[in-house]
Amino acid sequence: MSFPELELIYFAAPGRARPIRLVLEIGKIPFKDTRVTKEEFGALLQAGELPLQTVPILKVDGKFASSQSGAIIRFVAALAGLQLTGATAVVRGEDIVATLEDILGLWVKYFSSSEEEKEKNGIDFVESGFPFYAKHIESILGNRQHEGPFVNEKLSWVDIYMYCFAELGVDTAKAVNKESPLLKFPRFAAVVKAVSEIPEVAAHQ
Ligand SMILES: N[C@@H](CCC(=O)N[C@@H](CS)C(=O)NCC(=O)O)C(=O)O
Incomplete structure (x- = not known):
């Protein structure tokens, strides 16, 4: 090709x-x-x-x-060949992407907070902000009509986006010594795990 x-x-x-x-x-x-x-x-x-x-x-x-x-x-x-194909895939996938962008917006506020407020804002992000949006993503995943791990039947760029953006929650939790917020969202976590097992992702530098 x-x-x-x-x-x-x-x-x-x-x-x-x-x-x-x-x-x-x-x-x-x-x-x-x-x-x-x-x-x-x-x-x-x-x-x-x-x-x-x-x-x-x-x-x-x-x-x-x-x-x-x-x-x-x-x-x-x-x-x-990793685009969203079909109307249902588009509405489901793009809703998730826009929600991940909302998570990023909140994370940027946490990340740019003053040294005095950083820990408190980090805990808020991990315990309240991230879960608020992740719950919505989890419910979209709950409406899927297929058994596979990805957002749609076949891998798309949205799964890769989820994998990358999930780290905002996971890494912030580590920084403030809290449990990963992904643990409460098994469908979201399963997408992240499935993407992490793709050989190119595992080998990425
Ligand atoms: N809407 C743009 C935003 C891009 C953006 O904010 N890029 C940042 C890095 S992530 C940047 O270039 N910042 C300028 C700087 O660091 O001076 C996009 O999504 O591509």
Whole structure:
């Protein structure tokens, strides 16, 4: 199969690039994984190569294609055959993705809180914020009409998104010495486990 020439530009961190990198790796799609330092990011900014002053950036065949991670992941998922197919898959999957973005919004508030408030806000996130949204995701998963572990019958980029975003809860719980909030959501946890067992995910760096 032939693919366009892809370059993903992001920091040397998982962040918003991780689900994109994983989808490309699972799809066996070659790409240039450009990981920039803060200085290199500044140089790209100066050169006018970051239209929204943010990364990730995707270049296709050497030309700018997108500066929105949501657009990039849907594009690479379509190339990898990991897109949401069919109306029910779209409404179920996109509801989960939007809810994961809500979780990220809350987590950013916790993460940017002052040193004095950090522990208390972390505990609130693990015991109340994350579970509020995870309960909703769990109920969507409860409405599935199939027996497999994934959101839809077949693996899609949404499962990979869930795997990446679940770490916000798991890692914050570790940071504040609390139990993982995923333990209360067995269907969500089963998606995360199934994705973690995909060879490309297990081998990802
Ligand atoms: N809506 C954008 C947001 C991207 C974004 O906020 N990127 C952050 C890194 S995760 C960034 O480039 N921040 C600029 C900086 O760190 O100076 C997307 O999802 O792609």
